Amino acid sequence: MRLKKVSKPKTYDVLVVGAGVFGAWTAFQLARRGQSVLLLDAYGPGNSRASSGGESRIIRMGYGADELYTRWAMRSLVQWKELFAETMGLPVLFHETGVLWLGSKDYARLNEMTAVLTRCKVPFESLSGSAIARRYPQFDSQDLSSGILETDSGVLMGRRAVSEVTDSALSLGAEYRQAQVTPPGATDSRNSRLASISTNNGEKISAGQFVFACGAWLGTIFPEILGPRIFPSRQEVFFFGVPPGDSQFSARSLPTWLIQSDEVYGMPDLESRGFKIAFDSHGERVDPDTQSRVVSAASVEHVREYVAKRFPALANAPIVETRVCQYENTSNGDFLIDRHPEMNNVWFAGGGSGHGFKHGPAIGEYVAQQILDGGPAEMRFALASKATEQKRAVY
Numbered sequence: 162m163r164l165k166k167v168s169k170p171k172t173y174d175v176l177v178v179g180a181g182v183f184g185a186w187t188a189f190q191l192a193r194r195g196q197s198v199l200l201l202d203a204y205g206p207g208n209s210r211a212s213s214g215g216e217s218r219i220i221r222m223g224y225g226a227d228e229l230y231t232r233w234a235m236r237s238l239v240q241w242k243e244l245f246a247e248t249m250g251l252p253v254l255f256h257e258t259g260v261l262w263l264g265s266k267d268y269a270r271l272n273e274m275t276a277v278l279t280r281c282k283v284p285f286e287s288l289s290g291s292a293i294a295r296r297y298p299q300f301d302s303q304d305l306s307s308g309i310l311e312t313d314s315g316v317l318m319g320r321r322a323v324s325e326v327t328d329s330a331l332s333l334g335a336e337y338r339q340a341q342v343t344p345p346g347a348t349d350s351r352n353s354r355l356a357s358i359s360t361n362n363g364e365k366i367s368a369g370q371f372v373f374a375c376g377a378w379l380g381t382i383f384p385e386i387l388g389p390r391i392f393p394s395r396q397e398v399f400f401f402g403v404p405p406g407d408s409q410f411s412a413r414s415l416p417t418w419l420i421q422s423d424e425v426y427g428m429p430d431l432e433s434r435g436f437k438i439a440f441d442s443h444g445e446r447v448d449p450d451t452q453s454r455v456v457s458a459a460s461v462e463h464v465r466e467y468v469a470k471r472f473p474a475l476a477n478a479p480i481v482e483t484r485v486c487q488y489e490n491t492s493n494g495d496f497l498i499d500r501h502p503e504m505n506n507v508w509f510a511g512g513g514s515g516h517g518f519k520h521g522p523a524i525g526e527y528v529a530q531q532i533l534d535g536g537p538a539e540m541r542f543a544l545a546s547k548a549t550e551q552k553r554a555v556y
């Protein structure tokens with residue numbers, strides 16, 4: 162009798178759990194460096210429960226005095242554009258709307274930002290209160306006496322961009338499977354290395370390195386270590402229908418904007434989805450699997466009140482779309498990109514904290530470097546720097 166040859170299951174160089182923007186770019190950068198990569202996601206790349214599942218995400222260079230993130234955003238924008246140009250012929254998933262920061266003249270952050278943007282050679286214009294009122298009559302801008310317009314920044318089309326990055330990783334040889342990974346158990350963490358993970362489809366998958374890029378789920382996958390260090394918060398987003406035939410809210414007339422003193426930001430009417438507006442203040446703590454994706458009546462009232470005051474022409478505009486998502490905050494807003502403290506081939510990549518999307522390319526590059534080259538680690542991303550109480554410092 163001839164014995165049937167049983168092929169040995171494949172051992173991947175790297176298994177990446179989570180196909181949000183962090184995981185997709187990590188898979189892409191690793192595949193580009195010749196690694197055999199498997200990317201897994203419970204619900205799909207850029208799915209509607211994920212933080213990366215929104216329609217649109219701002220890519221801005223301004224981070225106040227925080228030059229680290231300015232430089233990462235600059236490097237990332239180049240790579241986003243390159244990827245879209247390579248795969249789609251044009252950077253169609255990036256809208257160069259410009260990004261307008263608004264505040265009062267004595268708002269320190271704008272002055273700090275001016276210094277960093279100048280040093281980093283980011284193109285921008287400084288605007289006085291009268292210039293803001295003249296150029297952007299859409300705003301009631303009486304209290305806004307100072308502005309910075311990042312002319313080359315704009316908006317990435319979120320979930321579609323994640324899908325594009327995933328496809329690009331696959332074209333470089335990475336594989337993708339839809340499955341939920343079972344959290345590694347206590348026995349696994351007693352060993353210094355993880356050999357394999359199990360999925361809810363009953364599969365056991367082996368790899369040399371494991372990257373958990375699981376956004377707001379990181380705390381449930383590693384409850385002891387990350388449960389108290391990742392703070393998922395509910396965030397609600399609104400799209401207002403612009404008046405018929407009115408182009409003052411189109412990207413030709415209105416840039417993407419942020420008013421940090423009001424903890425609010427918004428975008429022009431992109432792809433005819435409506436004028437987007439959202440509050441950046443952290444909502445209640447939520448579970449990404451079970452939180453309601455329906456906006457609350459109180460938030461509708463709050464946003465209507467704000468819009469009527471700040472954008473009088475939209476006072477009676479209908480809300481044409483809403484989204485409910487979550488930030489996956491660390492204690493201060495710095496990312497978490499580090500090794501598991503016990504299993505030295507297990508990595509965390511998360512803590513995007515409401516500002517991580519734009520940085521996807523640089524994050525993937527950094528994770529790949531850490532795994533393959535063991536380069537110098539950024540201490541701000543270290544697990545050891547993550548506190549168990551929130552004190553937001555990065556915006």
Ligand SMILES: Cc1cc2nc3c(=O)[nH]c(=O)nc-3n(C[C@H](O)[C@H](O)[C@H](O)COP(=O)(O)OP(=O)(O)OC[C@H]3O[C@@H](n4cnc5c(N)ncnc54)[C@H](O)[C@@H]3O)c2cc1C
Nearest residue numbers: 179181182183203212213219342376486513516517518519
């Ligand atoms: C409303 C809102 C507005 C934002 N605006 C901006 C912005 O303008 N600019 C900006 O730069 N950033 C912004 N952000 C932040 C940015 O979107 C996030 O930081 C970023 O998307 C986080 O990506 P991620 O890959 O870490 O997480 P996610 O996108 O949440 O991805 C995690 C993935 O892991 C998967 N997963 C979880 N557990 C498992 C498991 N056990 N097995 C398999 N798969 C699993 C999930 O299905 C999910 O797809 C915003 C966020 C929100 C919510």
